[in-house]
Amino acid sequence: MKKWLAIALLSLGLVAAQSIAEITRQVQANLERAPWEATLTGKVQLPDGSTQEAEFRLQVIPGKEQLARVEFKKPAALEGNFVVISDKEVWNYLFLTNQLIIQPRAKGRVEGLGINLTDLGDFEQLSERVALRLLGEQTTPAGAAWRIGGVPKDPSLGFASMEILVLKADPRPLAITLRDSSNRVLADLSFSSFRRANLTPQALRKRPADAEVLRRN
Amino acid sequence: MGNPWVYVATTAVLAWCAGSAQSLTFGLYARLPDSPTLTLEATLPLGAFDLEARLQRDALGLGLGSSLEFSALGRLSYGARASLGFAGWGVEGRIGGTFGPVAASLETGYSSALRSQLWVGDEAEGGLKVGLGGRYRLSPRETLGLGLGFKRNLAGLASGLGELSYALRQEQTYTFGLGVDDSRLYGILGWRGELDEAGTLLEATLRVGQLWRLEAALTAPLDEELDNLKLRLTAAYPWAATLGLEAYGFRADASYDGGFSLWLRYTLSFGGNE
Numbered sequence: 001m002k003k004w005l006a007i008a009l010l011s012l013g014l015v016a017a018q019s020i021a022e023i024t025r026q027v028q029a030n031l032e033r034a035p036w037e038a039t040l041t042g043k044v045q046l047p048d049g050s051t052q053e054a055e056f057r058l059q060v061i062p063g064k065e066q067l068a069r070v071e072f073k074k075p076a077a078l079e080g081n082f083v084v085i086s087d088k089e090v091w092n093y094l095f096l097t098n099q100l101i102i103q104p105r106a107k108g109r110v111e112g113l114g115i116n117l118t119d120l121g122d123f124e125q126l127s128e129r130v131a132l133r134l135l136g137e138q139t140t141p142a143g144a145a146w147r148i149g150g151v152p153k154d155p156s157l158g159f160a161s162m163e164i165l166v167l168k169a170d171p172r173p174l175a176i177t178l179r180d181s182s183n184r185v186l187a188d189l190s191f192s193s194f195r196r197a198n199l200t201p202q203a204l205r206k207r208p209a210d211a212e213v214l215r216r217n
Numbered sequence: 218m219g220n221p222w223v224y225v226a227t228t229a230v231l232a233w234c235a236g237s238a239q240s241l242t243f244g245l246y247a248r249l250p251d252s253p254t255l256t257l258e259a260t261l262p263l264g265a266f267d268l269e270a271r272l273q274r275d276a277l278g279l280g281l282g283s284s285l286e287f288s289a290l291g292r293l294s295y296g297a298r299a300s301l302g303f304a305g306w307g308v309e310g311r312i313g314g315t316f317g318p319v320a321a322s323l324e325t326g327y328s329s330a331l332r333s334q335l336w337v338g339d340e341a342e343g344g345l346k347v348g349l350g351g352r353y354r355l356s357p358r359e360t361l362g363l364g365l366g367f368k369r370n371l372a373g374l375a376s377g378l379g380e381l382s383y384a385l386r387q388e389q390t391y392t393f394g395l396g397v398d399d400s401r402l403y404g405i406l407g408w409r410g411e412l413d414e415a416g417t418l419l420e421a422t423l424r425v426g427q428l429w430r431l432e433a434a435l436t437a438p439l440d441e442e443l444d445n446l447k448l449r450l451t452a453a454y455p456w457a458a459t460l461g462l463e464a465y466g467f468r469a470d471a472s473y474d475g476g477f478s479l480w481l482r483y484t485l486s487f488g489g490n491e
Contacts, residue, residue, distance in 0.1 A: 046317075072289060077318035079357035080386075081289040092288050096320040096352055096360070097313075101286060202441065209411075209418040209436040209445055215239070216286060217262060 020134045023146055026171040027123040032062040035199035039073075042175075042189035046075070054189065061199050069204040084205055093207055100211040129153060130162060137168075140175075144168045159186050239267070241485045246273070246337040248478035256337060256482070269298070276302025276335045291316035305330030305343070318354040323347075329371075337480065344370040360384045362394070380405065392422065401427035429454040439464065 037059040044054040055073040060066070068085045072078040080095030085105070092101045126132075130150035138147050150162040160181040165174040175190040244256035254274035261268050269280040282296025293314035300307040309326030325347045326332075332339035351363040366378035382394030382405055392407030403426030411418050417437040424430040430453040437446045449461035459472040468482040 070289075075317075076357045077354060078289060083289050092286070092292075094289070094291065094315055096318075096354065097315045099292075101292065103286065205441070206416065209416045209438050210420060210434065210447075213443055214284075216284065 020132050020148065023134065023148065023166060023171065024123050024127045024132065027166055027173070030171045031060070031123065034196050035059075035061045036194065037197045037199065038191045038194040040189045040191055041074075042187065043185070044187040044189070045185070054187070056189075059197070059199055059204055061201060061204060065201075067201055067204050082207075091205075091207070093211065098208060098211050100207055100213050102213065102215045104217060126150075129157060135163070138165060140165060140167070142167055142174055145174055239487055241487075242482050243485075244480060244482035246478070246480045248337075249476055254337065256480070271336060273302075273337055275304065276300055278307075278336055287316065300328075300335040302330065302335045304334035307332060307335050307343075313350075315352075320350075320352040322350045324349075331371075337478075341474075342368065342370055344368065344373075358386045360386070362392075364396075382407075396424065398428055403428045 037057065040054070040056045040058060042054055043051050045051050052075040054075060057069075057071040057073060059069045059071075061068070065087060069082060070085075071082045072080070082091075082093045084091040084093075088105055090103050090105055092103070093099070094101070130152050132148055132150045135147040135149045138145050145165045145167050148164045148166060150164070152159065152162075159178040161179045161183075163177045163179075165176075166172065167174050172194060173191055175188075177188045178186040180186055239260045239262065240258075242256075242258040244258070245253060246256050247253035256271070256273045258271045259269070263281070266281050266283045269278075269282065271278045271280075278298055278300035280296055280298030282294065284292055284294035286292045291314065293312075293316075295310075295312040297310045298308070305328065307326060307328030307330070309324065309328075311322065311324040313322030313324075314320070325345075327345050328335060328343045331341050331343045333341040346368045347366065349363075349365045353361045353363075355361055360383075362380070362382040362384065364378070364380040367375070368377075369375045376399040378396070378398045380394060380396035382392050384390055384392040384407070389408060389410030392405060392409075394405035394407075396403050396405055403424045405422065405424055407420070407422040409418070409420040415438060417435070419433070419435050421431070421433040423432075430451065433450045435448040438444075439446055444465055445463075447461070447463040449459070449463075451457075451459040457472075457474040459470065461468070461470045463469075466484040466486065468480075468484070470480045470482075472478050
């Protein structure tokens with residue numbers, strides 16, 4: 001009996017593992033199909049511990065030469081700042097000083113507000129950095145969604161656990177919540193205005209022509 | 218043209234450094250009626266720091282700088298430089314940072330000779346100088362700016378400068394402000410905006426009152442490699458003017474401030490920090 005229970009549990013585990021791998025694959029395939037953009041809104045905790053309203057615009061051109069741009073709308077103090085991430089480089093634009101800081105991808109900090117927003121556009125990379133598992137299903141205004149939990153494989157990622165809602169009908173993220181080790185919410189963001197868009201690398205790399213360019217290695 | 222061996226030795230050092238250098242800038246500077254001088258500038262990484270070296274006919278300057286980057290949240294940069302020449306010596310330090318809605322910078326320096334005698338690109342003033350700058354975002358569209366300066370020249374004469382400005386960003390940015398430079402009062406009017414879809418950008422600032430100065434800069438993107446065409450113009454009364462042109466590593470600066478000068482430069486970039 002015990003043997004059968006063990007096999008059943010093992011099979012269930014395998015099915016669950018396959019499921020999360022399959023969901024990851026579906027999300028990745030869906031997001032890689034064509035360029036897209038979305039708005040993320042919610043709350044984030046700043047390094048000083050205060051919680052702020054947050055709004056980011058995320059634009060992604062998938063493919064071999066993936067390019068992503070995150071524009072900050074809120075908090076108001078960061079409005080006008082943006083980050084552009086390519087395979088090789090990370091650009092950070094600071095509005096207040098009109099500076100564009102260019103760093104190699106390997107060294108560039110993209111985490112910013114405790115979360116690497118572009119990971120949400122690259123699910124394969126997210127699953128490499130975070131151990132994901134399927135928690136169940138949930139009904140959302142957008143439709144039925146998978147509830148996925150995750151624990152970072154690398155503790156330096158800045159959070160202790162994450163939860164993502166993925167829309168089943170059109171496999172893409174709907175919401176993400178990050179918590180620290182005390183279970184406090186570090187970021188609680190939901191996706192809205194998701195749409196396929198005709199994005200070009202030129203548009204994603206758009207910056208003020210007179211910005212001071214600083215290359216940091 | 219000074220001692221040619223200085224250039225030979227320096228060029229050899231720079232050539233040796235070139236393997237790891239980030240950039241080398243070769244220049245020729247002439248100011249009538251003085252004889253011209255070659256200028257050399259090099260930057261190279263030194264661990265977490267950047268070493269900057271600059272040389273002209275009769276002076277050498279060495280600087281060290283670094284920064285801490287906080288992605289879109291901000292950054293902190295700092296550096297120091299020492300210069301030594303036949304005319305005298307100079308030291309300067311700077312620290313500046315931006316975090317969230319605040320940006321601030323502090324620069325200070327002392328020179329025992331006119332700074333232009335230690336580096337042709339610097340002002341023809343010596344002694345102590347301290348500059349403090351700050352910017353604060355009142356709202357996503359409004360920014361307050363503050364500039365304070367203090368100088369005590371080699372003759373012991375002190376002078377101060379203060380500017381307060383308000384910038385409103387709509388499609389274009391409009392700046393209004395007031396300033397005082399050594400007891401001369403003036404108003405500040407500024408405009409900055411894109412002129413076309415390609416992103417050509419014009420910035421013009423007019424200081425008008427007991428002091429007149431117009432500064433204008435036009436920047437046009439040339440390609441996707443961050444190359445720009447830059448045109449800079451400054452005109453001031455009492456009469457002084459500068460005109461600058463920059464593209465693909467070439468840079469030409471002409472100026473008049475009682476005497477004419479011309480500085481031609483070419484920068485070789487090897488990637489890495491700048």
